[in-house]
Amino acid sequence: MQVFGLSRTMKRFENTDLLQRMLDVVPAGISIIDAKGNMIFANDVFERIWGGVKLVGIEQYHVYKGWWRDTGELIKPHEWAAARAIKQGLTSYDEEIEIECFDGTRKVILNSAAPIHDDSGAIFGAVVVNSDISDRVAFEDHLRTLSEQDPLTQAYTRRKLFDLLKHEVHRADRYHHPLSSILLDLDHFKTINDSFGHSVGDEVLIAVSRTIRENIRDTDIFGRLGGEEFLLVLPESDTQEAISLADKIRHNLAELSIGPVSQITCSMGVCKHIDGERPNELVHRADKAMYQAKINGRNRIELDSYSL
Incomplete structure (x- = not known):
């Protein structure tokens, strides 16, 4: 688990330590970003999926390499679910993408993101959820090959x-x-x-x-x-x-x-x-x-x- 400073975003939660423990046992990669897109929390699964983390804002999201599975096109910085959650207030569910991890490996993941609002409705961050489905996709490809x-x-x-x-x-x-x-x-x-x-x-x-x-x-x-x-x-x-x-x-x-x-x-x-x-x-x-x-x-x- 990585906590990158207890910013005001994290302090909004009454029990930060409890939140961190809860997120670390969830069997999915979870990260929390602030309003500028900077990552302030990433659980262990998120780090394992990506082979590490990068502390960058939205403008530098190009360091996260990913491709849309349906078109094969490179995901641009502003197209990432996290960026859309912060900038447009959009919630994205299970977008299937292929990523290049920071250790050089490639995986297929389900990428979701949702904005976090304060009491006034303003967006002060977002939560990102990743699930590694590489094994499932490989098995499906194998079955497809057998049928074709x-x-x-x-x-x-x-x-x-x-x-x-x-x-x-x-x-x-x-x-x-x-x-x-x-x-x-x-x-x-x-x-x-x-x-x-x-x-x-x-x-x-x-x-x-x-x-x-x-x-x-x-x-x-x-x-x-x-x-x-x-x-x-x-x-x-x-x-x-x-x-x-x-x-x-x-x-x-x-x-x-x-x-x-x-x-x-x-x-x-x-x-x-x-x-x-x-x-x-x-x-x-x-x-x-x-x-x-x-x-x-x-x-x-x-x-x-x-x-x-």
Whole structure:
């Protein structure tokens, strides 16, 4: 606990020592500032959260580094909840921000502040409350990753893939920009599993996924539909660009050798988005084109008839 002088603000409380003891056992970071924004009290939890304290007024709040979690923008000195409490009399509850502590670590906290008024209604200080939610946020991020990323191939899950596809279809319709897709299915994958075991099959899927990621742009979307079937969504790409990418991926996969599997081939269906069609319709047409590639001998690319 740190008490930075018993100013008139603290003396307004009848039993300062009792107040300090009470605030030190609260499981949240608490500080009290005067009307100029100078910190006059910080409990132990507040110090642990921030890795120390800085005795500065509002004009020097830039030494406290923080970013809004929803936008990623740096919090300006006058935007801190404490500054708004003193200057504008505003109460802020549980603003989620990322902070850089004075020991160099980064944390995510809930930041709250409320003005303290005297009997006449004038603001003579503020109380700031911080809660460290870094562990909770990390756990939520982990759960989100599990729901959005296939643990074996690191490709998007089917659910996340369709969420992103829906967004891209809407964008393509709105701005009349090209959008193409490639549906890829490994040839004879069941034979690989049956002949060499599922562990080898998993190694093949991992290698295929890695190869695909190495050949696509950051703006392209890559997901696993299930089993040995993958989908690529290619914003701002016309049919010829999609075919060119598909052929590049097909050749690179054919050069892979995974343990006892000397060659990996795939069948691919390519199609372009038609204005007004739903995401599942686009995938269905790519799927039909892929099955046509299977029928025509595998290890080849077929273009959807509507995309000609």
